[in-house]
Amino acid sequence: MEVKRRTARTLVKRLSSAGDAAALASAITEIRLISKLDDEIRLPLADAGAIPLLASHLVAFPPIASPSSQENASASLLNLSISAREPLMSTPGILDALAYSLRSSAPAAVAQNAAATVFSLLSVDTYRPIIGSKKALISSLISLIRAPNQAARTVKDALKALFGLALYAMNRSKMVELGAVPALFSLVLKEERSGVLEDATAVIAQVAGCYESLEAFRKVAGFRALVDLMDKATGAKGRVRENAAAALLNLAMSGGEAAVGEIREVEDAEEVVRELAEAGISARAKIKAEALLKVLGSERRCRRGEHWIGDLDSSSDSSSVPSPRLWDSSGNSSSY
Incomplete structure (x- = not known):
């Protein structure tokens, strides 16, 4: 381990004392490569002071920072974040x-x-x-x-x-x-890539879990859009439909009868929810749809404080950072 510490100190010294843009770019490139290939050197690099130097490079201007060296600096910080999160978060201005x-x-x-x-x-x-x-x-x-x-x-x-x-x-x-709500629904309405749709609806389901979301969803016709996403006739994938159900359920839980009334006013809403409950696309979708049916059939004010979590797409390629439920016990992730 001492060899790695010496290597890290040498690289950081090069990074801090580089006399020109070319030498600086070379040092950053080497840090990116070694932090990608050797997970044991990430913490020594952080301890040696690499993080503030790399972070300062992100906000530097040419000729000090070129687009390629900024990319290498940002990738190096991503690699370090896998094994050295505490030093990263402790860096002022990060x-x-x-x-x-x-x-x-x-x-x-x-x-x-x-x-x-x-x-x-x-x-x-x-x-x-x-x-x-x-x-x-x-x-x-x-x-x-x-x-x-x-x-x-x-x-x-x-x-x-x-x-x-x-x-x-x-x-x-x-x-x-x-402005997250209109941005997310704008993405959903124009997006055709299924993995992006799944992740976008997962975020929508999360954001729906606060009282302030009620008016924001009203303004973008979000209740209608979510019912449409649940409808098998629209061709949405199973996880998108499940996340839409979770979003409506979270809206009902956080917005009470006002939100339940909005859902009821959407034409064919209960029919669509019932079809999802009976379709058997997944156990989680069935549970959420059944819970939403109970809410829609109840005249009681919904309980606040409960929250259903949407699922991010788990079909990420090997170079992307996995969703929270895919992190292993050590927090490992792909490196850049």
């Missing part, structure tokens, strides 16, 4: 640097790596309120999913970061305030 990298005008690979890094950090429960306090970061993630012609991998990583944020209940109202 969340601001990630928020800057998430802007829709940033190079696509940089934005994608930053979103995946945020999601990696959000796998730690105690970091969710801290990250959620950064409105600029949430806004950047929302803008990223709204950006036209964005690559599917970038959108999926941004959605997974938003999903991780929404796992903490107090973050949901902030996401609603910052």
Whole structure:
């Protein structure tokens, strides 16, 4: 292990003392490569001071930082986030640097790596309120999913970061305030890639679990859209239909009779929910649909505080960061 510590110190020294852009780019490239291939050197790199140097490079301008070296710096931080989350979160300004990298005008690979890094950090429960306090970061993630012609991998990583944020209940109202609901429904209405649709509806289901979501869903005709997503006639995949049911159930739980009334007013809503309960596409879908049927058939005010979780797509390729329920006990993830 001492050899790895010496190697890490040498690399960080090169990074901090590089005299020109070419030497700096070379050091960052080497850090990206070694942090990808050797998981045991990630913590020594963090201990040697690599994180603030890499983070400062994300917000640097040419000629100091080229798009390729910024991509390598962002990938290095993503790799370090797998094994050195505490040092990463303890670095002053790291969340601001990630928020800057998430802007829709940033190079696509940089934005994608930053979103995946945020999601990696959000796998730690105690970091969710801290990250959620950064409105600029949430806004950047929302803008990223709204950006036209964005690559599917970038959108999926941004959605997974938003999903991780929404796992903490107090973050949901902030996401609603910052425009998450229209952004998510805009994505759903125009999106044809099934994996993205599954992740988008999973986030919608999470955000639906706060009282503030009721009016936001009304404004985008979200109740009608969710019923349509549940309807087998629309051709939606099983997990999309299940997530739509979870979203309506969460709206009913958080919005009470006002939300239940909105669902009832959608033409054929109960018929669609009943079909899902009987279709047998999955045990989870059946449970959610049956619970929603009971809510729709009840004149009682729904209990608040209960929440159903949507599922992110688990068919990610080998290079993407897995959804929360796919993290193994050691928190391992693919490296970049």
